[in-house]
Amino acid sequence: MPKTENEKGFVDVANGRYKPKGVFHIPEANQPIFNKDTGKLAGITNPRDMTYMHSYGGEAPFFEGLGKGKLMATRCDNEKCDTKGSIYQPFRIYCPDCLRKNTVIDMTDLAKTTAKIHSYIITHRSGAFNSLPKPIKFINIEFEGVVTILMSVLAVGEPEFDKKVLPIFNTKSPTYTITDLRFVVEGTSESELPEGFTF
Amino acid sequence: MIKFSDKQLKIPKLMRPVYLATVGMSKFDRAFPETRTEELCIQAFTAAADFVNMTPSELKQYIHTCYYGHFADHFGDQLLGESVIHDRLGLDPLGNIGVKTGGATGGSTMWEAVKAVASGYSDCTLALGWERMDEVPTDEGNHLISAAADKDWETPLGHIYTGYYAVMAQRYWKIFGKEEDSFRDTMAEIAVKNRGYARMNPHAQAPMKITIEDVKNSPIVAYPLRALDCCLMSVGSACGIVCDEKTAYEITDNPLRIYIAAGSHTLRVADRRNMTIPLLPNETPDTYKDLAKRFPGSDRYPGFTGFLAARMAAYYAYRMAGIKDPIEDLDVIELHDAFTISDIQSYEDVGLRPYGEGRDYIESGDAYLTNPQTKKPGKLPSNLSGGLIGCMHAVGATGLMQIAEIGYHIWNRWDEIHEPQEKWDVFGRKKPDDWTSLQVKGAKRGLAISHAGVGSHVTAAILMHPNNLLKED
Numbered sequence A: 001m002p003k004t005e006n007e008k009g010f011v012d013v014a015n016g017r018y019k020p021k022g023v024f025h026i027p028e029a030n031q032p033i034f035n036k037d038t039g040k041l042a043g044i045t046n047p048r049d050m051t052y053m054h055s056y057g058g059e060a061p062f063f064e065g066l067g068k069g070k071l072m073a074t075r076c077d078n079e080k081c082d083t084k085g086s087i088y089q090p091f092r093i094y095c096p097d098c099l100r101k102n103t104v105i106d107m108t109d110l111a112k113t114t115a116k117i118h119s120y121i122i123t124h125r126s127g128a129f130n131s132l133p134k135p136i137k138f139i140n141i142e143f144e145g146v147v148t149i150l151m152s153v154l155a156v157g158e159p160e161f162d163k164k165v166l167p168i169f170n171t172k173s174p175t176y177t178i179t180d181l182r183f184v185v186e187g188t189s190e191s192e193l194p195e196g197f198t199f
Numbered sequence B: 001m002i003k004f005s006d007k008q009l010k011i012p013k014l015m016r017p018v019y020l021a022t023v024g025m026s027k028f029d030r031a032f033p034e035t036r037t038e039e040l041c042i043q044a045f046t047a048a049a050d051f052v053n054m055t056p057s058e059l060k061q062y063i064h065t066c067y068y069g070h071f072a073d074h075f076g077d078q079l080l081g082e083s084v085i086h087d088r089l090g091l092d093p094l095g096n097i098g099v100k101t102g103g104a105t106g107g108s109t110m111w112e113a114v115k116a117v118a119s120g121y122s123d124c125t126l127a128l129g130w131e132r133m134d135e136v137p138t139d140e141g142n143h144l145i146s147a148a149a150d151k152d153w154e155t156p157l158g159h160i161y162t163g164y165y166a167v168m169a170q171r172y173w174k175i176f177g178k179e180e181d182s183f184r185d186t187m188a189e190i191a192v193k194n195r196g197y198a199r200m201n202p203h204a205q206a207p208m209k210i211t212i213e214d215v216k217n218s219p220i221v222a223y224p225l226r227a228l229d230c231c232l233m234s235v236g237s238a239c240g241i242v243c244d245e246k247t248a249y250e251i252t253d254n255p256l257r258i259y260i261a262a263g264s265h266t267l268r269v270a271d272r273r274n275m276t277i278p279l280l281p282n283e284t285p286d287t288y289k290d291l292a293k294r295f296p297g298s299d300r301y302p303g304f305t306g307f308l309a310a311r312m313a314a315y316y317a318y319r320m321a322g323i324k325d326p327i328e329d330l331d332v333i334e335l336h337d338a339f340t341i342s343d344i345q346s347y348e349d350v351g352l353r354p355y356g357e358g359r360d361y362i363e364s365g366d367a368y369l370t371n372p373q374t375k376k377p378g379k380l381p382s383n384l385s386g387g388l389i390g391c392m393h394a395v396g397a398t399g400l401m402q403i404a405e406i407g408y409h410i411w412n413r414w415d416e417i418h419e420p421q422e423k424w425d426v427f428g429r430k431k432p433d434d435w436t437s438l439q440v441k442g443a444k445r446g447l448a449i450s451h452a453g454v455g456s457h458v459t460a461a462i463l464m465h466p467n468n469l470l471k472e473d
């Protein structure tokens, strides 16, 4: 059953500490597990409802950008680095070669003009806590001049190798997770986008 | 890194020879609702003692340090599970440590155990692994597995690891398999082969007598992968004991030499960058000069189609052990057949065939105990245990099961482990009427590959009979 507003837990950061407020776990009694054939005790259940806090740290500009319709990436600008100029999407805070802090760049336009499918897979399966509609169309996206290949999902259209795709963003009710970024095939109209998403 | 220095490419060196003295395995199954993990670990350890005609307490007298492979703590609701097992095995107060490298955990555990002996720190170490994924509901289990992907960039996308993995299979299927029916059949043949071999293994969880058509008609998991293309989810334990020369010969008159090396690559497939192919001893730069011409779309290495970690593990291990050509120099192999297609990919990573031509290892019949075309012995039989598809994938134990199985062949004692009716009875499994020995006749050298997920960690363990080494120490 979904939690009521009073039962939800919220967290702020203040004075350099996480400040949780609200309800974070609703205790539920354990139950015995019996062998139906022998009637003997086999074990117990241990139900638990927990909340993790993920710090985005230096990646925060990426996740915040999605809700504003922006795809942020990073680039190594270290003159002395062998791989200087490499653009990273997934966003990497530090260059994997020289370990100097990368420059944050806005690659929204680059994505809108050059994104294409490198590989894909369609699956009807998911794990607990999944929030994406099924089937899930996983796609891996190449961008011109980017040295890595981002994973995301295709929200509208059918995936094919080298097919051009466009990013869409959950700007109306951002969750601040990677699911705020999805892609659609070229030619998709605004009205076909999932609830809350814009180009 | 995309360029490697000479120091990074140094061939690993064991400071003294290391020997595998004994191995053991438990029964493997999808679930053991009425068995605690320690019971399975004790089963594996006791089997290792039996194998060298010792009692468990006699064998324990030799052990100096313990390495425990167990990947997914969060499945068991128990941190420091290694300590629980260590105590139940009665091995306190010896030093012990847990090892976790996803699907490669078993191999990595052995990697650590071997180094401890090679360095002289210990004369005898235990590498013991286990896993249990049966103690949560399946959808929560899928989520827990997906937690091995990047928690912010991947896991929220469906909480389903298969999705992150299968995009590589798709790319290989299109670029190297060219979406041919014949390639689809070759994938299916691996599933038929490994499940068929599992029929001769009382430890195996999913023996099946099936056809290529059965595989191709099984439910789609993520196209092109179908249910029968995929490995098992298992519970069980396996172990191995490694020693210096003197101690090894105190435990057994027939220990095997062991060499082992490891490689790694990015946890997110997304982070893979292009690089030149590191070459194995049986390859030259010419091997790949027209690869992109022959297979359009294969211009990225490793791209989504190769596993750099497996390539590097083989790169180091072959040179450590003096292997020039794995097909010629090895007699038996256990590969990490998580999926039929990734099995094909790994043939290329470890040099059984050049990149792009992995399918030929199956199609030629080389991968069989008896080549189905020539009816002669296959050149390098693979996964006679049944592999991850037919025998088990109890993550922390898998790499150790593979090493054990290779050992049984070289010891020429495969039948003793797999044939006795009593074992089939104890495990509650029916021995097939057409049971046949899969012992590789005259096996002297073998390889076991242990591999994590999308290729984050891979180990290559090479076993050799000490009379058949390829390189001076």
Ligand SMILES: [Zn+2]
Pocket (backbone or CB within 6 Å): A076, A077, A078, A081, A082, A083, A084, A095, A096, A097, A098, A099, A100
């Ligand atoms: Zn740099």
